[in-house]
Amino acid sequence: MASNITLSAGVRQNLLSLQNTASLMSTTQNRLATGKKVNSALDNPTSFFTAQSLQSRAGDMSALLDNMTSGIKTLEAADNGLSAITKTVESMQSTLRQARQDKSFKTESYTINLGTTPAGTEEISFQGGAVGTTAVDVALTGTTGAAAATVSTGAFTAMDFNPAAATSGTITSGAFGSTLTFDNAGDELEVVVEVNGVNQTLTIDATAVAATLGVGVTTITDADELAQVLDDLATGTLNVTSTGTAVTFTSSTTGTGSSIEIISATATNGGGANTITNTSGIAVAAQNTGSATGTARTLSFDIAIDGAVTPTTVTINAAAVALVGDNDNIIDTVAELASIIDAQVGAGATIGSTATAVTFTSATTGVTSEIDISNVAVAGSGGFTNTSGLATANDLGAATGGIAAKTVDEMVTAINGTAALEGKVRASNDGGKLRIENLSTSELTVTGLDATTGELTGGVGTSDIGGNTVRTNLVKQFNELRDQLDKLADDASFNGVNLLRGDLLKLTFNETGTSTIEIQAKDEDGEERAINSATLGIDTATDPDFDSDEGIDAILDGMKDALGVLRAQSSSFGSNLSIVQNRTEFTKSMINTLQTGADSLVLADTNEEAANMLALQTRQQLSSTALSLASQADQAVLRLF
Known part of the structure; x- marks a missing residue:
C-alpha cells in the first residue's frame, strides 16, 4: 500500500512541485481549448453569473x-x-x-316669330339640365308705353363713418387747497393710485419738491406745482397734469383695459411751525375706466329689382366710401351716396340723384318692373342712426300700352335677369336669333316652339339641348x-x-x-x-x-x-x-x-495563456530533473552491494 511507502523529504517536495505544475498546465490547457478563463461558477462565481445575466439580456433584446x-x-x-x-x-x-x-356647353339658336298680334300669354319654358324638374317660364311679350318703377329717398344729410376713438381712464381731484410746506423732517404727503390694476405710491417730501421745483424750494403753492411733483414721481403707466385749479390722473393706455382709482391721500406732519395736514384737493376717488375703440359704422339695406327672389344687400361703411375715391370716411353729398350705392347694385337699375335725394329706377317697364327697398338698418358706435333719407319703399311700373313681342335683346335681358335661371341657362343674341346655352352636364328641354318650323312662337313644341359631355x-x-x-x-x-x-x-x-x-x-x-x-x-x-x-x-x-x-x-x-x-x-x-461586457468577464487572453503554458512546460521539465536528482540520493545505498 502507498501509505507504507516512505519517500525522502527531497523526493516528496519535488514530487509535490511537479504535481502543482501539472494542475496549472491542465487549467491553462482548458482555457486555451475553450477560449474562456471562467467556464463554470467554480472558476469565478461573480464573473460567471454576471456574464450569464448580460448574455441573457442581450438575447432577449436580440x-x-x-x-x-x-x-x-x-x-x-x-x-x-x-x-x-x-x-x-x-x-x-x-x-x-x-x-x-372646360366651357364647351351646348347651344341652340331660335328665331322669334310671334306674328303681328301676340296674345300676351306666349312664354319660353326651361326644364331639366341644371334648372331641375320645375319649369321656369319667361314671357315672350311685353307692353308698350309702360312706365318704369322708380323710388326716391327722403332728404339727405351728411354721414360720418369714422368710429369713436378709445379713451383712457382719467380722474380729476378737487380744487387745490392751501399751500403745502415740507420744511420739517417727516413732512410727507403720500398718494396711492391704482393704474391699470397696479398700485403706485407717490410720496412727496422736501427732497421730491426740491428735485422738481428747484434746490431749496420746500413749498408747493398751486395745483400746477403739485401736478409737476406727482408726475415726476409717477412711473410710465401714469400721467399727472393740472387743470390750473386741480390735479388730473390719467392712464397712459386706452381702451377697456385702462383704469385709474385713487386709493388714498395721506398727509403726515413731522412737527414744527408749518404743519402738513391738508391734501390740497386730492381725495379718494372711485375707479374710472377708459372706453373701447368704437365699432365701425354701417348703413345697410336690401334692394330687389323686378321681383328678384334674392335681393341685393347694399352695405355702406368706411371701406365702401374709400372705393369711390373718398378717404375721409365721410359722405358729404347726395351724389357721392348715389355713386357708392350704384357701385354695389349693378345692372338692372339706374341709381341717380337730385339735389337732396337718391333715386332708384328699374331698367325695365311695365307690370314686371319693380323696385323694392327693405331692411334699412344702421349699426356702429356713437349712437349712429343716420339713414340719409333711406326708408323701406316699393314701387311697381305701370302697364299703359299694348302687347308686343319682345325683341331678341329684350329676351336676352329677361332670361339672364331671371334669378331661377342664373348660372343654369345663358342667353345671347346670335345674329338676330335667340341663342340658348345649356350650362349643365344634363340635357335641357326648351318649350315654346312651333312643332313644325322650330321657331319660337310660345307653342307647345320642344327642343332638347344636350349637356356638356366633356365635364x-x-x-x-x-x-x-x-x-x-x-x-x-x-x-x-x-x-x-x-x-x-x-x-x-x-x-x-x-x-x-x-x-x-x-x-x-x-x-x-x-x-x-x-x-x-x-x-x-x-x-x-x-x-x-x-x-x-x-x-x-x-x-x-x-x-x-x-x-x-x-x-x-x-x-x-x-x-x-x-x-x-x-x-x-x-x-x-x-x-x-x-x-462585449459579458465576454470581458469570462474570455481568456490566449496570448497570455500560451505564454503561461510555455512557462509551465519549462517548469515541468525542471521539476522532473529535480525529482530525478533527489531520487539518486536515495539510490546511493545500492552502491554498497
Whole structure:
C-alpha cells in the first residue's frame, strides 16, 4: 500500500512541485481549448453569473429586433400608401381644374316669330339640365308705353363713418387747497393710485419738491406745482397734469383695459411751525375706466329689382366710401351716396340723384318692373342712426300700352335677369336669333316652339339641348380615381397590419416590456381613423356637381383639406418611423455592449495563456530533473552491494 511507502523529504517536495505544475498546465490547457478563463461558477462565481445575466439580456433584446424591423416595414408600407394616395388626390385636383376650364356647353339658336298680334300669354319654358324638374317660364311679350318703377329717398344729410376713438381712464381731484410746506423732517404727503390694476405710491417730501421745483424750494403753492411733483414721481403707466385749479390722473393706455382709482391721500406732519395736514384737493376717488375703440359704422339695406327672389344687400361703411375715391370716411353729398350705392347694385337699375335725394329706377317697364327697398338698418358706435333719407319703399311700373313681342335683346335681358335661371341657362343674341346655352352636364328641354318650323312662337313644341359631355366624362374619371384611392389604402399592409385601415401597431423596445410605442392613424382630436375617401371627405361625384364652376370650386376646397390630412398623417408616421429606427440602432448597440461586457468577464487572453503554458512546460521539465536528482540520493545505498 502507498501509505507504507516512505519517500525522502527531497523526493516528496519535488514530487509535490511537479504535481502543482501539472494542475496549472491542465487549467491553462482548458482555457486555451475553450477560449474562456471562467467556464463554470467554480472558476469565478461573480464573473460567471454576471456574464450569464448580460448574455441573457442581450438575447432577449436580440429577439425584439425582429419585431422592430417588422414595425419599420409596416410604417414604410403605410408611407408608400400615403404617397400613392397623395398623388391620386393631386390627379383628382387636376381633373377638377380641367373640368372648370372646360366651357364647351351646348347651344341652340331660335328665331322669334310671334306674328303681328301676340296674345300676351306666349312664354319660353326651361326644364331639366341644371334648372331641375320645375319649369321656369319667361314671357315672350311685353307692353308698350309702360312706365318704369322708380323710388326716391327722403332728404339727405351728411354721414360720418369714422368710429369713436378709445379713451383712457382719467380722474380729476378737487380744487387745490392751501399751500403745502415740507420744511420739517417727516413732512410727507403720500398718494396711492391704482393704474391699470397696479398700485403706485407717490410720496412727496422736501427732497421730491426740491428735485422738481428747484434746490431749496420746500413749498408747493398751486395745483400746477403739485401736478409737476406727482408726475415726476409717477412711473410710465401714469400721467399727472393740472387743470390750473386741480390735479388730473390719467392712464397712459386706452381702451377697456385702462383704469385709474385713487386709493388714498395721506398727509403726515413731522412737527414744527408749518404743519402738513391738508391734501390740497386730492381725495379718494372711485375707479374710472377708459372706453373701447368704437365699432365701425354701417348703413345697410336690401334692394330687389323686378321681383328678384334674392335681393341685393347694399352695405355702406368706411371701406365702401374709400372705393369711390373718398378717404375721409365721410359722405358729404347726395351724389357721392348715389355713386357708392350704384357701385354695389349693378345692372338692372339706374341709381341717380337730385339735389337732396337718391333715386332708384328699374331698367325695365311695365307690370314686371319693380323696385323694392327693405331692411334699412344702421349699426356702429356713437349712437349712429343716420339713414340719409333711406326708408323701406316699393314701387311697381305701370302697364299703359299694348302687347308686343319682345325683341331678341329684350329676351336676352329677361332670361339672364331671371334669378331661377342664373348660372343654369345663358342667353345671347346670335345674329338676330335667340341663342340658348345649356350650362349643365344634363340635357335641357326648351318649350315654346312651333312643332313644325322650330321657331319660337310660345307653342307647345320642344327642343332638347344636350349637356356638356366633356365635364360628364371628367366626372367618371374623378370617380375612378376615387375608387383607386380606396384600393391603395387597402393594399398598404405588411405582415397583416395596415395602418391606413386604422390597425394598431404596438412595438416593445425593452426586455421588461416597460418601453413601448403604439402607432395608429388618428385625427386632430386623437381619435383613431382609417385613411380612405370617406374619412378624407371625398364623396362620389355626380354630373350636377360639375354643372357650375362654383360646384367644382367647392369640391376643390375639399381636396385641399384632404391633402392637408394626408400630409399631417404622413408627418406623424414619419416621426414614428424615426423613433423606431433610432430605437433599433440603440438596441443593436446595447446588444453589442452587453455581449462585449459579458465576454470581458469570462474570455481568456490566449496570448497570455500560451505564454503561461510555455512557462509551465519549462517548469515541468525542471521539476522532473529535480525529482530525478533527489531520487539518486536515495539510490546511493545500492552502491554498497
